[in-house]
Amino acid sequence: MEITCKKCNTRLTISNASSLIVKCGNCGYPNPVVLNGNEQEKAAKAPQPIITPPPRPNNPTPAPNPRPVVNPGMQSSRTSGTDQDNAKSTSGKTDVxxxxxxxxxxxxxxxxxxxxxxxxxxxxxxxxxxxxIITQDVFMSRNHCILEVKPVRSGGYDYLVSDRKMSNGVPQNMSTNGTFVNAFEKGLQPNDVVYLNDSDTIQLGQTKMVIKTIRTVANSDDATRLVKDSEYSPTVIIKH
Known part of the structure; x- marks a missing residue:
């Protein structure tokens, strides 16, 4: 779903319009979101394909900082509390x-x-x-897209993704081969800002990744376990 900011005319792409108000990532203006009947029916009929995952490598190459958790154990340590309490990592830094x-x-x-x-x-x-990202995906750029986390006054955070850089004052795509959200075949344009929900899938080049937030998980082990046990999202075929 796409809306245009009433203040600065930035186009906002919303993958799941669960909120009545969406704040513009460019100017901060609160825009009302209205789902018409056709959009509600289309969302309800959206296909959810099941893809059987193949065997995973036993010893993937470790990644640099920020250090990823590669194939962690299955033990969970979820705790109760506010978003800010759950965001405290073992290192004392805040993971949101x-x-x-x-x-x-x-x-x-x-x-x-x-x-x-x-x-x-x-x-x-x-x-x-x-x-x-550790990957052999030649379609992923070295600097591909921006994921921004913003605190909101009511508590919690907004998670926004964009594929934008400025070149001589003109907005252009940061990536070469596109950034896609939830298998939408149309990639992000330079003026697009997508508000992400928990468990949304972002595809960079041909590689897919899932966002987990502190609203649903307490730590990286929980996030990895839940995503590992979930179905793969369909892959958008890059067209040249």
Whole structure:
């Protein structure tokens, strides 16, 4: 679903319009969201394919910092409390969510999300970014997209993804081959900002990853376990 900000005309792409108000990621203006009958019917009829996962590698290559949890144990340590309480990691730093690589062709990896902007891309020591994914996916750029976490006044956080960079004052896609949300065949455009919900899937190039937030899980082990046991999202075929 797409709406246009009433203040700055930025196009906002919403994967799941569960809120009546969506704040613009560009200017912060609160925009009302209205689902018409056709959109409700279309969302209800959206197919949910089941894909059987293949065997996973036993010893995937470890990743650099921020250090991912690769194929962690199944033991859970979920605790109760507020979002802010659950966000405390064992290192004392604040984790407000996790990005779990869940793809048929990449090792299972879990990366912590912090408040603020994080550039996600393919691992490369020569041009490092904030979250570097271990993958052989040549369609993923070294600096592919931005995932931003913003606190909200009512408590909790907004999770936004965009594929945008400025070149001589002109917005352009940061990635070469596109960023896709929840298997939508149309990739993000430079002025698109998508508000993510827990368990949404982001596809960078051909590699898929799932976002888990502190609203539903308490730590990286829980996030990894839940995503590992879930079905793979369909893969958007990149067209050239």
């Amino acid at each position: 969510g996790w990005l779990v690589v869940h793809d048929e062709n990449a090792p299972l990896q879990t990366y912590p999300l912090k408040i603020g902007r994080q550039i996600i891309g393919r691992h490369n020591s020569a041009t490092p970014c904030d979250i570097m």
